[in-house]
Amino acid sequence: MNMLEDLKVNYGYLFEDELMEEIQQIGQYMGVPEGTMIIDIGDTITSMPLILNGAIKVLREDDKGDDLLLYFIENGDTCAMTITCCMGDTKSGIRAIAETDTELIMVPVQKMQEWFHKYKSWQTFVLQSYHTRMNELLEAVDAIAFLKMDERLLKYLRDKAIANRDELINTTHQEIAYDLHTSRVVVSRILKKLERDNQIQLHRNRIKILNL
Amino acid sequence: MNMLEDLKVNYGYLFEDELMEEIQQIGQYMGVPEGTMIIDIGDTITSMPLILNGAIKVLREDDKGDDLLLYFIENGDTCAMTITCCMGDTKSGIRAIAETDTELIMVPVQKMQEWFHKYKSWQTFVLQSYHTRMNELLEAVDAIAFLKMDERLLKYLRDKAIANRDELINTTHQEIAYDLHTSRVVVSRILKKLERDNQIQLHRNRIKILNL
DNA sequence: CGTTCAGTGTGACCATTGTTACACAGAAAC
DNA sequence: GTTTCTGTGTAACAATGGTCACACTGAACG
Numbered sequence: 001m002n003m004l005e006d007l008k009v010n011y012g013y014l015f016e017d018e019l020m021e022e023i024q025q026i027g028q029y030m031g032v033p034e035g036t037m038i039i040d041i042g043d044t045i046t047s048m049p050l051i052l053n054g055a056i057k058v059l060r061e062d063d064k065g066d067d068l069l070l071y072f073i074e075n076g077d078t079c080a081m082t083i084t085c086c087m088g089d090t091k092s093g094i095r096a097i098a099e100t101d102t103e104l105i106m107v108p109v110q111k112m113q114e115w116f117h118k119y120k121s122w123q124t125f126v127l128q129s130y131h132t133r134m135n136e137l138l139e140a141v142d143a144i145a146f147l148k149m150d151e152r153l154l155k156y157l158r159d160k161a162i163a164n165r166d167e168l169i170n171t172t173h174q175e176i177a178y179d180l181h182t183s184r185v186v187v188s189r190i191l192k193k194l195e196r197d198n199q200i201q202l203h204r205n206r207i208k209i210l211n212l
Numbered sequence: 213m214n215m216l217e218d219l220k221v222n223y224g225y226l227f228e229d230e231l232m233e234e235i236q237q238i239g240q241y242m243g244v245p246e247g248t249m250i251i252d253i254g255d256t257i258t259s260m261p262l263i264l265n266g267a268i269k270v271l272r273e274d275d276k277g278d279d280l281l282l283y284f285i286e287n288g289d290t291c292a293m294t295i296t297c298c299m300g301d302t303k304s305g306i307r308a309i310a311e312t313d314t315e316l317i318m319v320p321v322q323k324m325q326e327w328f329h330k331y332k333s334w335q336t337f338v339l340q341s342y343h344t345r346m347n348e349l350l351e352a353v354d355a356i357a358f359l360k361m362d363e364r365l366l367k368y369l370r371d372k373a374i375a376n377r378d379e380l381i382n383t384t385h386q387e388i389a390y391d392l393h394t395s396r397v398v399v400s401r402i403l404k405k406l407e408r409d410n411q412i413q414l415h416r417n418r419i420k421i422l423n424l
Numbered sequence: 425c426g427t428t429c430a431g432t433g434t435g436a437c438c439a440t441t442g443t444t445a446c447a448c449a450g451a452a453a454c
Numbered sequence: 455g456t457t458t459c460t461g462t463g464t465a466a467c468a469a470t471g472g473t474c475a476c477a478c479t480g481a482a483c484g
Contacts, residue, residue, distance in 0.1 A: 060350060062358040070353070084343035093350050130342055131296035137349050138272060138305050141282070144357050145393060146274040149471065172431060181357060183472060188432060204431065204480065361441065384461065395442060400462060416450065416461065425484100432479075443468070454457075 003029050006052035006103060010076040011125075019119045023050070027105035032098045039079070039096040047106040048082045051075045054102025055163040059095045062181070068144075069156070069179040071136040072099060072163035080133035083112070083126055099163055149182065150190045154199060156180060161209045169207045215241050218264035218315065222288040223337075231331045235262070239317035244310045251291070251308040259318040260294045263287045266314025267375040271307045274393070280356075281368070281391040283348040284311060284375035292345035295324070295338055311375055361394065362402045366411060368392060373421045381419045 004024065012020065027050065032038060038049065041061050049056075053075045059067040073079060081094050115122040143152050156179065161167050173187040180187070191207070194200045201208040216236065224232065239262070244250060250261065253273050261268075265287045271279040285291060293306050327334040355364050368391065373379050385399040392399070403419070406412045413420040 060353055060357075062354070068353070068357050081346065084339070084346050090343070093347060127296070131302070134293065134296050134346070134349070135305060137346070137353070141272055141280070141349070141353060141356065142274070144353065145272075145280050174431080184432090185434090185473075186471060189434080189471090192433070202432085386461080396462090397443075397464085398441060401441095401464080404463070414462085427484080428482085430479105430481085433477085435476095436474085438473075439471090441468100441470080444466085446465090447463085449462075450460090452457100452459080454455100 003052065003103070003105070006075075007050075007105065010052060011050065014125055015121045016119060019115065019122055022111070022115070023105060023107065026111050027107050030104045030106055032102050032104065034098050034100050034102075036098040036102075037095065038098060038104075039082070039092050039094070041092055041095050043092045045082050045092055045109070047108045048112050049079055049096075049104045049106055051077050052103040052105060055099040056096050056102060057099045057163070057179070059097065059179075060093070061095060066181060067095065067178055068181040070094065070140045072159055073133075073136075074163060077132070078125075078129050080129045083129065099160075149180075149186060150193065152180060153187065153190050154194060157200065157207065157209055158212060161212055167209045167212050169209065170205060171207070172205060215264065215315070215317070218287075219262075219317065222264060223262065226337055227333045228331060231327065231334055234323070234327070235317060235319065238323050239319050242316045242318055243313070244316065245313050246310055248310040248314075249307065250310060250316075251294070251304050251306070253304055253307050255304045257294050257304055257321070259320045260290060260324050261316045261318055262290050264315040264317060267311040268308050268314060269311045269375070269391070271309065271391075272305070273307060278393060279307065279390055280393040282306065282352045284371055286375060289344070290337075290341050292341045295341065311372075361392075361398060362405065364392060365399065365402050366406060369412065369419065369421055370424060373424055379421045379424050381421065382417060383419070384417060 007020065007023065011023070015023070028047070030049075032054075038056060039045065051074065055072050055074045056079070057072050058070045058079070058081070060070055061067055079096060081092060081096075084090075112126075116126065143155055147155065153176070156176065157169060160169055160171075173191065174184045176191075177184045177187045191200065191202055195202050199210055201210065219232065219235065223235075227235070240259070242261075250268060251257065263286065267284050267286045268291070269284050270282045270291070270293070272282055273279055291308060293304060293308075296302075324338075328338065329335075355367055359367065365388070368388065369381060372381055372383075385403065386396045388403075389396045389399045403412065403414055407414050411422055413422065
């Protein structure tokens with residue numbers, strides 16, 4: 001079975017056999033196509049996703065409803081925001097959208113908390129996830145606060161290429177603009193400059209990252 | 213004893229008596245004057261601070277060594293970054309500076325982890341802290357990404373007034389500029405505009421916040 | 425094949441923020 | 455007092471990014 005394979009590959013070295021067993025039994029498998037909104041802002045979280053493969057992008061929203069990309073998460077990861085929400089029983093502060101076709105295992109909140117006491121490895125995993133996510137949030141702050149638009153855009157393209165495991169990015173300038181919370185014109189302008197600087201190659205609906 | 217009083221007031225309703233007992237015995241009291249650097253970027257964290265009273269500001273640094281304020285933390289809080297660092301045994305990604313004269317109890321890492329298993333209330337507290345801090349980081353992102361400089365500055369002044377429990381802020385334009393990662397001239401310019409709009413009153417080394 | 429439409433390129437202009445330079449004011453030191 | 459120093463106000467200008475307008479291009483579809 002594919003799910004079992006993916007589960008082993010991504011989490012086998014972390015979790016005890018017994019825990020792996022429980023995850024298989026209780027966790028609910030989900031395959032979501034690219035673009036699916038997995039969690040929305042304001043959602044009450046009832047289960048926590050373990051990513052088997054694919055990638056998810058995490059966004060924050062401004063008061064006008066426009067988005068800003070915080071970071072990508074990949075297989076072997078979980079959404080730490082989910083954990084805080086589950087524990088605190090509050091609502092999601094972020095939006096999660098499948099960046100590629102993605103396979104997940106959803107673990108219900110109750111189990112999540114039960115395992116937290118039962119399995120040391122689960123506890124470590126959850127706390128480790130917090131750590132990673134916190135650092136990724138800090139990196140996001142760095143990008144937004146310290147980088148200029150052209151640097152930010154290049155970083156974005158590279159991060160996206162890594163998340164997709166493909167140096168060819170299929171997207172439009174408009175979509176990039178949404179993620180970076182800027183305008184399409186600005187994105188086109190900078191992309192053209194990056195192309196002149198031999199950082200990328202531009203095509204319709206497609207960008208190739210050089211020197212990745 | 214003062215420390216005991218503060219401990220009870222801030223944490224008594226959270227922790228079991230037994231845990232309170234342990235904190236008193238093992239935790240090390242520290243009084244730090246305003247401006248003291250409590251944690252620096254790159255520090256290896258060996259203990260975790262519980263704030264008894266006062267306030268601490270948490271900063272991130274860019275590659276040129278310039279700072280950016282992330283948020284203030286107050287009594288009853290702890291630094292969640294510390295926790296991640298302790299657990300993961302990695303280095304601090306942030307700098308923490310006493311915003312006012314501050315009293316803390318430092319709990320060594322080992323105890324922190326021991327209590328995590330021993331006391332449910334401690335576990336809840338730590339996870340809750342993560343949650344709060346995560347949200348505060350998100351708020352910081354909002355401010356940096358979505359607000360214009362004048363709005364950000366006003367928010368900064370208000371947050372600072374709250375952290376200091378005083379509508380009178382003792383600081384210079386230069387210091388504000390450091391925290392907001394901008395220049396003194398920009399700060400002076402905007403402050404003057406805020407004064408014209410009756411949001412604040414300006415004096416040398418002193419700003420009074422109106423309609424707080 | 426021509427029409428339509430989404431996606432891209434670009435000039436012109438504006439708004440915000442950053443920079444430089446310098447004047448001035450109040451506090452502190454002499 | 456006057457000198458010195460730190461802090462503040464402001465004009466002038468530069469740089470960055472956002473907005474508007476419009477041309478062009480390739481893909482899709484009839």
